[in-house]
Amino acid sequence: MIDRRTMIGGGLAALSASLAAARAEGVSRMTAYAFSFPALSDGEIHLADYTGRPLLVVNTASMCGYTPQYAGLQQLWSEFQGRGLGMIGVPSNDFNQEPGSPADIADMAEHQYGVTFPMAGKVVVTGPNAHPFYKWAAQARPKETPGWNFHKYLLGRDGYIAEVFPSAVEPTDTRVKTAIARALADS
Numbered sequence: 001m002i003d004r005r006t007m008i009g010g011g012l013a014a015l016s017a018s019l020a021a022a023r024a025e026g027v028s029r030m031t032a033y034a035f036s037f038p039a040l041s042d043g044e045i046h047l048a049d050y051t052g053r054p055l056l057v058v059n060t061a062s063m064c065g066y067t068p069q070y071a072g073l074q075q076l077w078s079e080f081q082g083r084g085l086g087m088i089g090v091p092s093n094d095f096n097q098e099p100g101s102p103a104d105i106a107d108m109a110e111h112q113y114g115v116t117f118p119m120a121g122k123v124v125v126t127g128p129n130a131h132p133f134y135k136w137a138a139q140a141r142p143k144e145t146p147g148w149n150f151h152k153y154l155l156g157r158d159g160y161i162a163e164v165f166p167s168a169v170e171p172t173d174t175r176v177k178t179a180i181a182r183a184l185a186d187s
Contacts, residue, residue, distance in 0.1 A: 031159025035133040037090060037120035040102050045088055045118050052157050054183035055086040059125045061097035061149040062108040069150045070113035072171035077117040083184050087117040092125045095149055137161060152176065156183050
C-alpha cells in the first residue's frame with residue numbers, strides 16, 4: 001500500500017523533472033506576453049492581449065528632438081493595425097524629456113500628433129529600476145537597450161524580440177516597415 005506522502009513526493013519529483021527538461025529545451029522561456037504596463041489614462045495594458053500578433057513597443061517623450069516620430073508611429077499604426085499589428089507608446093523621463101503629467105503626455109501625443117494607438121503611463125526604461133518588460137528586453141538583447149527616447153522593439157507573434165530599431169531610425173523607415181510586414185506574414 002502506497003501512502004499519500006510517497007505518492008505526493010513521487011508526483012513532485014516527476015513534475016520537477018518535467019520542468020527541468022522543459023527549461024533545458026527552452027520551452028519555459030518567458031515571453032513579452034507575461035508583462036503589462038499601466039495605461040496612461042486608466043487601467044492596465046496587458047501584453048497578453050496581443051498574443052499571436054506582432055507588437056511594436058516604443059519608449060516616448062514629449063520634449064525630445066525625436067518627438068515628431070509620434071506622427072510616423074501613428075502612420076505605421078494606421079497602415080498596419082488592420083493587418084494585426086499592435087503598438088504601445090511608453091512614456092519615460094529617463095532622459096529628462098518627459099516631465100509632464102499623464103494629461104500633458106496625452107495632450108502632446110493625441111492633440112499635437114493625432115495618436116490613437118495605446119499609450120502606457122510613464123515608466124523607467126533603463127537601469128536597475130527599469131520596468132520589468134525593459135529588464136526582460138535588456139536581458140534578451142543586452143547590446144540593444146534604449147540609449148534615448150523612441151527606441152523601438154518589434155516583438156514577433158511568438159512574443160520574443162524580432163527586431164530592434166534605435167531612436168534615429170524613423171518609424172516609417174523601409175527597414176521598420178519591412179520588419180513589420182515580415183512579422184505579420186509569419187504564421
